[in-house]
């Protein structure tokens with residue numbers, strides 16, 4: 496690992512708003528970390544956590560947790576939260592594949608998937624964060640009324656997710672293949688992540704799906 500990344504990972508582990516494979520937090524985020532019973536919203540594959548931070552500022556009465564495996568990216572989100580005193584935010588470094596080890600049934604009120612890797616290789620379909628394997632994990636932690644939001648630039652990811660929704664008779668609430676030229680766009684959907692900014696610069700259209708499980 497490059498020195499810069501190693502240093503960031505070391506700092507990440509020392510920040511007060513970060514967790515790495517924590518034990519005993521499952522079912523206890525409100526009690527142990529946030530010190531309240533406010534709803535918990537996850538951003539999965541959050542990278543530097545722009546959605547986590549953006550929504551946390553908009554909704555001080557909710558708690559937000561950015562989840563990713565890359566410590567150097569999470570470092571940026573955690574440091575920004577500390578510097579700006581955004582206290583309704585935490586960052587969790589784990590593989591999303593193990594998400595049910597860290598959240599209890601119904602502990603999560605909403606999930607955001609922001610620009611997940613489309614994993615175009617056939618052999619990698621199971622790594623797509625909207626693969627049925629992951630949907631089954633989300634359904635174990637997401638409350639009944641809770642929404643899943645997907646934002647992506649990828650036609651493949653958009654079509655694939657719609658196929659998963661149709662095949663599994665999942666309830667799609669709303670969707671668009673061109674968010675910024677649709678009437679769905681609002682303040683919440685206009686938060687832009689690092690990857691989204693890059694995709695917009697090269698002229699990609701942004702797709703969006705909201706569904707419940």
Ligand SMILES: C[S@@+](CC[C@H](N)C(=O)[O-])C[C@H]1O[C@@H](n2cnc3c(N)ncnc32)[C@H](O)[C@@H]1O
Pocket residue numbers: 539540541542543544562563564565568589590591592609610611612688689690691
């Ligand atoms: C394309 S990046 C998008 C990052 C950020 N959401 C953005 O839009 O700028 C995808 C992120 O998902 C994370 N990721 C992909 N699969 C994961 C998994 N199974 N567990 C944890 N993180 C994962 C990667 O580490 C990466 O940071």
